[in-house]
Amino acid sequence: xxxxxxxxxxxxxVAEATAQAAGRLALSYLTQNKPLxxxxxxxxxxxxxxDKAVELLIREKLRGAFPDHAxxxxxxxxxxxxxxxxWVLDPIDGTxxxxxDRPGWCVSIGATIDRKPVLGVIYDPIKDELYSASSNRGATxxxxxxxxxxxxxxxxxxxxVGFTSGKSVAAHARQISHILDxxxxxxxxxxxxxxxxxxxxxxxxxxxxxxxxxxxxIAGLVLVxxxxxxxxxxxxxxTQSGAILAAxxxxxxxxxxxxxxxxxxxxxxxx
Numbered sequence: 001x002x003x004x005x006x007x008x009x010x011x012x013x014v015a016e017a018t019a020q021a022a023g024r025l026a027l028s029y030l031t032q033n034k035p036l037x038x039x040x041x042x043x044x045x046x047x048x049x050x051d052k053a054v055e056l057l058i059r060e061k062l063r064g065a066f067p068d069h070a071x072x073x074x075x076x077x078x079x080x081x082x083x084x085x086x087w088v089l090d091p092i093d094g095t096x097x098x099x100x101d102r103p104g105w106c107v108s109i110g111a112t113i114d115r116k117p118v119l120g121v122i123y124d125p126i127k128d129e130l131y132s133a134s135s136n137r138g139a140t141x142x143x144x145x146x147x148x149x150x151x152x153x154x155x156x157x158x159x160x161v162g163f164t165s166g167k168s169v170a171a172h173a174r175q176i177s178h179i180l181d182x183x184x185x186x187x188x189x190x191x192x193x194x195x196x197x198x199x200x201x202x203x204x205x206x207x208x209x210x211x212x213x214x215x216x217x218i219a220g221l222v223l224v225x226x227x228x229x230x231x232x233x234x235x236x237x238x239t240q241s242g243a244i245l246a247a248x249x250x251x252x253x254x255x256x257x258x259x260x261x262x263x264x265x266x267x268x269x270x271x
Contacts, residue, residue, distance in 0.1 A: 007085075008118060011066070012134045015109045015121040018061045022054045022107045023125030026092055029053075030101055048099055051075055054091035058109065062087050069111075072240075074215045086112050090215040094191030103127070108193040110218035115236045120222030122197045131197045131219075133226035139200050148229040149202040152250030154183035159251070159258060160195035160207035161186045174261050184254065196220020199246050200227035206247030206255035210262035214240045221246060230255075 029050045055075045062071055070083040074090045087109065092098050094105030103126045111119040122131040131146075133139035139146050149157075159179055161172070179186045187204065189195050192212055198204040200223035209217075218235060224246040225231045234242025243263060247255035 008113075008134050008137075011085075011111060011119055012121070012132060012137075014062070014065045015111070015119060016123075016130060016132050018058055019107045019109050019121045019123035020130060021061065022058050022091060023123045025057055026050055026054050026098065026105075026107070027125045030098075048092075048095060050098070051092045051095060054107070055089065058089050058091060058107075072215065074213065084114055088112065088215050088218045090193060090213075093193040093216055094189065097190050104189045104191050104194060106191060106194050106197070108215065108219045110215075110222060112218070112235065115238060117218050117222050117225075117233075117235050120219030120226075122193050122219050122223065124194065124197070129197075131200065131223055133200070133223045135222075135226070137226065139223045139227040141201055146201045147227045148200060148224065148248035149205050149251070150248070152205050152248055152254075157205040157251055157254070158185040158187055158203075159255065160199065160204045161188045161258070162192060162195070162207070162209035162212070171262060171264075175258050178258060178261060182254070192216040193220045196224055196246055199229060199248070200224045202227075202248070205251035206245070206258075208243075208245040208247075208255045208259035208262065210243040210259060212241060212244050217244050232256075 052075050055073045059071050070078060070080045070086040072078040072086055072088045090108040092105055093108050097104040107123045109121045110117060118135045120133050129141055131141050161175055176186055193216055195204060195207045196217060197220055199207050214235060221231050221233050230247050230249055230252040232245040243259060245255050245259050
């Protein structure tokens with residue numbers, strides 16, 4: 001156990017430096033003012049040559065520091081089986097925002113040990129904000145301790161809303177109606193990782209989504225957990241996608257109702 005704790009300290013330091021290097025690389029493409037090579041994976045789901053270049057950079061740095069660890073990334077998949085430690089990364093979460101040179105994208109790097117999420121680093125290059133957390137060591141933004149919101153009164157609470165592939169407009173509308181009818185507000189960033197980072201930082205009270213991919217959420221879920229939030233996820237099941245909930249304790253019930261609306265649609269579609 002002590003070995004894992006010592007390794008985790010080193011892993012966190014490497015992940016922080018790697019996320020910042022990856023963010024600088026992504027930003028360098030935007031400053032060139034050249035058209036991006038864009039592929040469409042699905043409705044509002046894009047990948048650019050920059051996503052791939054950034055993931056390759058992250059993989060190179062992680063392999064150099066930890067040659068015995070596995071790496072699972074959105075663009076190039078899993079590189080090996082059978083290892084205790086697996087890095088999970090999204091080189092650019094929020095590609096739709098990135099390709100339009102809008103804020104709301106980030107680099108996300110997480111890690112699991114024996115399938116348990118233990119490390120999360122998210123870097124927002126536009127605001128130069130580095131979020132970092134590891135098991136039992138708390139969560140930080142640019143080195144300063146952060147925590148989830150303690151003021152979850154209806155007149156002030158704001159929830160993140162996802163609109164992932166496969167989610168109907170009707171379900172999206174029901175979620176928004178549920179939020180507004182109860183006096184809450186909502187935000188939709190186009191980046192699950194960024195919304196989770198903002199839950200950890202107290203900028204949002206909660207976020208829930210029935211259809212997420214592990215590379216979009218693992219780092220943010222660790223951040224929320226270490227910042228004192230409530231987290232429900234699919235990570236330890238060994239699957240690469242599923243439903244997640246992350247919220248301040250006082251907003252967990254409201255977030256669970258938002259997730260229930262999303263899950264209800266899945267049941268209706270399956271019927």
